[in-house]
Amino acid sequence: MKNTSTFHAGQAVPLERDNIDTDQIIPKQFLKSIKKSGFGQNLFDAWRYEDEGFPGQDVSLRKVNKEFILNQDKFLDSDILISKKNFGCGSSREHAVWSLLDYGFKVVIAESFADIFYNNCFNNGLLPIVLDSKDIDKLLNLAEQRQQIEIDLENQIIFSVDSEVAHFDIDPFRKKCILEGLDEIGLSLTHSEQIKEFEKNRILYSPWIFINEKENG
């Protein structure tokens, strides 16, 4: 039942664990890149492969861990990730979001998210949805049955093929950002005059903050 207001319709894969940290999402050895792309092949690297990963490897030659859920045949083409509590905890590395996107995920649904990861999602167009455990269970069920899951972001509803499954909350502006891909910096810069005015007062009030090395070094 593809709606005109569908943000995304796809297959979900369940990663049923609390506290999935950003070190698991993208291990540190891959953070050495100075780019934003190419991280997808190393998403969940330590869980996805049987050997140790390092940058620049030909991943097609690596032995995959068949037991890991992303590698199971029925979940191979998933683009919605479902997890449990405190998803994305740990390091602030935005590489975690870049790797989920680069792998092909469009939406992550969890019982809760860590703050920095949650912000990083919106800054890159990856939609994080918070649902309670009851709704998560319904989705896990659908994922198991390989039913399509459809996300209507405009109306904040998740559908299965034949019915409505859950409603979700999202900040209205963040919703708009994802839907319209707004330039956050551009938007903040429309307040340039206010920032300049504030800064002028700040210099007067606490001048020591603006001291440079030459005066002090």
Place this chain on the structure above:
Amino acid sequence: MSYTLYDKLWNLHEVTQRADNTYLLYIDRHLIHEVTSPQAFEGLKLAGRSPWRISANIATPDHNVPTTDRSKGLEGIYDEVAKLQVVTLDDNCKEHDILQFDIHDRRQGIVHVVGPEQGLTLPGMTIVCGDSHTSTHGALATLSMGIGTSEVEHVLATQCLKTSKLKNMRVTISGELQDGVTPKDVTLAVIGQIGTAGGTGYAIEYSGSVIENMSIEGRMTVCNMAIEAGARAGLVAYDKTTEDYIRNRPFAPKGEKWLEAINQWKDLISDKGSYFDKEIIIDGSSIAPQVTWGTSPEMVIDIDGSIPEPTSDSMKHALDYMNLESGKRIKDIRLDQIFIGSCTNSRIEDLREAAKILEGKKISSTIKRAIVVPGSGLVSKQAIEEGLDEIFIQSGFEWRAPGCSMCLAMNPDQLGDGEHCASTSNRNFEGRQGYGGRTHLVSPATAAASAIQGSFVDVRDFIS
């Protein structure tokens, strides 16, 4: 009206509310390292923008730098990909005239050690960095938060962080700590109590007699791990200890400005009767040395405890990864490596705490490697002046050059597959210290005592 410290810091920096109801918070100081900044500088360039206020930014490479031989500088980084990242930081700083303590500079070190040490972290400031452990700086009555790379770019371009207001939580540690119990044990005990998501959406202010009697270094250790409790910011009120720490630091105000500053800073406390959305009170005297047994900092128990029965899949998975079973005593875990360092525990006090235990003793012959990595070139210098390096070396530790090192093992300092490590760092996540490595988070004192024993030991018995 009575305000919390967080509210006061917020009010000092709120520029405006955007149409989307989020706020622009003015950022006084932006700390930069090599891992999370290159994409931000590139984004800035692609959009034809330039940094708003150069003097707000301070950079230093820390994650990728080798801790062995520094004499070769950049040429000493043998991993070409890592080297490019450090070179890119150099290039970006040169292009924008940003002050950098580069790989050759004696002030180079872990960004969260360098900031306070130089007086670049001053009370009343807002501080951000593309690193979650920016919460460290809250120990000096600042509002300091870790941010992602898009936010780094936003701060560079606008000198503001787009953000929402956090809620207020107060964690009071009352009474007095037992001998041998350290700030690291305090912060781990708090995480053990409230969990790794317990502070999500909050700024945590740490207070009570234990915090009041703690050094700034100790307070930094406590605030550093606020993020491990889910809180973006940790805070401690300004007091005489803060003032004494900052006085005469290179970038601290001097003369008239100093007097003006300390007069302003003394208001950086939570007012009597200010409202906290959540209050936690812990009796400091009940805290024992802490050791983590699993793969999340909340999986922590007292040194004399045994590994609990798993009550969730996450716990089962963690025990499996750690190759431990419930019922096993913490003291029966054999150790392979010891790491003393990281933005949590690499300051001079941490090194003194460990050296005091190691003096005149040898680490166990079953320990494959024990390393100590000072947080900055200046911490290293001071430790050498105090003769601490000799104590570490005599006991069997390797004395290294400053950097993040084995906390996240982006450089060659790594655990081997299956090795157990007593580590003074902040995260025991799977593989963080090396592929298949098994991390146990502890204090410097516990790490040192356990190095001698070859397995975990109660440092309280050790010193009595």
